[in-house]
Amino acid sequence: MNEILHPVQNGRVNGHESRVCGRANAVSTMATALKATGRSADAATKSMEADIPKSTRRARQYSPVAYLFVLPYLIAFVLFRFGPAIVGFLISLTDWQIVGKPNVVGLSNYRLLMSDPQFITSLANTGYFVLLTAPSLILLGLLLALLVDQRLHGRVITRTAIFMPYVVMSTVVGVIWLWLFNKESGILNYYLGLFGIRPVAWLTDPATAMPAVAMATLWWTVGFNMIIFLAGLQDVPQELEDAARVDGASEFNVFRHITLPLLAPATFVVVMLTLINTFQVFDQIYVMTGGGPSLATLTVILYLYDQAFTAFRLGYGSAVAYVVLVVLVALALIQRRLLPESEA
Amino acid sequence: MYHRKHHPLRILKQVILYVLLIGATLLALAPLLWMTSTAFKPESQVISYPPQWIPQSPTLANFQYILKNFAFGRWWFNSIFAAVVSTALVIVLDSLAAYAFARLNFRGSQALYALILSMLMVPMQVTIIPLYLLFSSVHLIDTLTAVLLPTTGNVTGIFLLRQFFRNIPLELEDAARIDGASHLQIWWRIMLPLSRPALVSVAIITFISSWNNFLWPLVVSYSDASRTLPVGIGQFFGGASGVSGSAPQFGPVMAAALLATLPAILVFLVLKSYFVRGITMSGMKG
Numbered sequence: 121m122n123e124i125l126h127p128v129q130n131g132r133v134n135g136h137e138s139r140v141c142g143r144a145n146a147v148s149t150m151a152t153a154l155k156a157t158g159r160s161a162d163a164a165t166k167s168m169e170a171d172i173p174k175s176t177r178r179a180r181q182y183s184p185v186a187y188l189f190v191l192p193y194l195i196a197f198v199l200f201r202f203g204p205a206i207v208g209f210l211i212s213l214t215d216w217q218i219v220g221k222p223n224v225v226g227l228s229n230y231r232l233l234m235s236d237p238q239f240i241t242s243l244a245n246t247g248y249f250v251l252l253t254a255p256s257l258i259l260l261g262l263l264l265a266l267l268v269d270q271r272l273h274g275r276v277i278t279r280t281a282i283f284m285p286y287v288v289m290s291t292v293v294g295v296i297w298l299w300l301f302n303k304e305s306g307i308l309n310y311y312l313g314l315f316g317i318r319p320v321a322w323l324t325d326p327a328t329a330m331p332a333v334a335m336a337t338l339w340w341t342v343g344f345n346m347i348i349f350l351a352g353l354q355d356v357p358q359e360l361e362d363a364a365r366v367d368g369a370s371e372f373n374v375f376r377h378i379t380l381p382l383l384a385p386a387t388f389v390v391v392m393l394t395l396i397n398t399f400q401v402f403d404q405i406y407v408m409t410g411g412g413p414s415l416a417t418l419t420v421i422l423y424l425y426d427q428a429f430t431a432f433r434l435g436y437g438s439a440v441a442y443v444v445l446v447v448l449v450a451l452a453l454i455q456r457r458l459l460p461e462s463e464a
Numbered sequence: 465m466y467h468r469k470h471h472p473l474r475i476l477k478q479v480i481l482y483v484l485l486i487g488a489t490l491l492a493l494a495p496l497l498w499m500t501s502t503a504f505k506p507e508s509q510v511i512s513y514p515p516q517w518i519p520q521s522p523t524l525a526n527f528q529y530i531l532k533n534f535a536f537g538r539w540w541f542n543s544i545f546a547a548v549v550s551t552a553l554v555i556v557l558d559s560l561a562a563y564a565f566a567r568l569n570f571r572g573s574q575a576l577y578a579l580i581l582s583m584l585m586v587p588m589q590v591t592i593i594p595l596y597l598l599f600s601s602v603h604l605i606d607t608l609t610a611v612l613l614p615t616t617g618n619v620t621g622i623f624l625l626r627q628f629f630r631n632i633p634l635e636l637e638d639a640a641r642i643d644g645a646s647h648l649q650i651w652w653r654i655m656l657p658l659s660r661p662a663l664v665s666v667a668i669i670t671f672i673s674s675w676n677n678f679l680w681p682l683v684v685s686y687s688d689a690s691r692t693l694p695v696g697i698g699q700f701f702g703g704a705s706g707v708s709g710s711a712p713q714f715g716p717v718m719a720a721a722l723l724a725t726l727p728a729i730l731v732f733l734v735l736k737s738y739f740v741r742g743i744t745m746s747g748m749k750g
Binding site for chain 2: 194197205278306403441
């Protein structure tokens with residue numbers, strides 16, 4: 121069994137031909153990119169190079185004209201991405217308000233943050249939101265992908281329907297769910313009422329506000345995870361599953377021992393992106409609750425926005441931004457440890 | 465192999481699968497259908513028990529109200545303009561640079577590429593404060609230029625295109641070079657035409673992320689001159705804005721939501737396969 125599985129796990133079952141034609145295995149490409157940010161980028165580049173057919177590799181001539189090709193992008197990259205990422209840290213070391221002269225205060229913004237009850241609340245709320253959304257987004261994404269991968273009539277319609285909310289812009293998602301969750305006249309409470317459940321003050325009760333936002337988020341983005349899992353499932357060779365079935369393996373065992381291990385690259389991408397994206401939640405919350413009621417939905421990015429662009433404490437806001445960055449990088453590193461390294 | 469098609473257990477399994485399939489479809493579509501239904505209802509019928517999925521007396525009054533009282537057309541134009549221009553810029557800048565990284569040999573290329581990749585994990589949110597200061601120092605706050613330019617510093621496009629270019633056989637290029645083609649000609653005549661699927665994917669990802677971008681435009685636009693659709697909707701129809709607060713006026717709000725959503729859904733339905741490929745290739749939202 122292992123001998124059959126091994127070459128597939130290395131992602132080479134499609135052969136080089138399909139790659140040359142440009143049908144590169146998209147999911148594992150992205151998985152490689154995401155891992156590259158944790159590992160040294162150089163090593164990652166090398167591991168990617170190993171995938172490239174020999175005919176396209178050869179000694180290249182030294183061509184200074186390359187700088188002209190890279191320059192326009194490089195200017196944009198430095199001005200709008202790299203520069204701001206560095207400058208952001210420097211600003212976090214000052215007490216910059218929008219008016220007046222900034223003073224260098226060292227790490228005192230970070231010290232203040234650690235004892236700032238609103239910041240602590242926002243971190244806890246963000247963690248709560250991630251817990252509410254990430255596991256269900258990942259699991260439901262996988263289950264839906266398995267469902268619409270079955271040979272059933274109308275599965276394409278279901279796929280399209282489930283993915284469709286993802287095309288809706290975040291603020292529109294916010295206003296739609298404001299209406300659905302409305303306590304007095306929202307349809308959610310109406311249908312729950314049919315089961316004898318008294319009207320819930322979804323967005324105005326601190327206990328239900330975050331779960332409500334999480335529900336809207338689930339509806340909005342689960343289709344995205346489903347699509348990535350589906351692409352992963354379609355890379356799983358049918359012959360392997362069939363062979364196991366012939367040998368008498370139950371459906372569950374086929375899934376557990378063949379499908380799931382081969383889905384590892386897709387799983388990696390989904391878990392990573394779900395964690396990154398849910399940790400940065402802002403749009404829906406800004407529209408649906410504005411962080412309320414009584415700070416129950418105040419998340420870190422909301423706090424960053426408030427500090428920097430409502431209170432105009434730019435130094436302090438930058439410190440919040442850097443804490444977010446550190447958490448994201450930590451998440452990426454932890455995740456690389458936990459998930460098996462089995463993709464190409 | 466026992467393929468007993470009409471075995472009772474098998475039929476039961478099929479029934480359960482179809483129930484799940486239909487249930488999932490309805491749950492996914494219901495909020496969008498309810499939005500559409502509400503948008504066409506006169507104010508007196510927006511709230512009714514039991515809920516009416518099909519408006520009794522459909523009206524366009526909500527749409528007229530929105531178009532009359534808000535610069536909706538302008539938000540629309542701003543969103544389209546920002547998305548189209550940033551997509552065009554990203555395609556040109558990224559494919560030029562990706563060509564150099566994939567094919568040309570120059571000092572520092574490895575280090576430079578590693579530097580670029582290192583920013584893959586740094587989200588926009590971390591950079592909005594310095595970006596805001598940058599654009600305010602050149603007096604570009606509240607302009608479409610400020611809304612769209614930061615998109616050009618993206619990393620995903622470079623990464624995807626470089627990967628794609630590297631997989632194009634060198635022989636094609638060699639032939640062109642023997643004929644005396646310059647690098648610019650090879651980029652334009654060989655790389656770009658052969659990379660159409662990758663370019664379309666990068667274009668779609670860039671377009672969607674610009675079209676949906678909320679936080680940065682929210683920070684940088686103060687007036688209808690540069691306000692995009694997500695910002696207009698978020699600022700004027702959100703829970704804290706009053707329009708839909710204590711005295712809900714969900715008719716007009718849903719009309720605005722529908723106006724903002726319908727084009728995106730139509731484009732999605734037409735270009736579905738490109739969307740799906742773009743999503744799986746990048747797996748990236750922002």
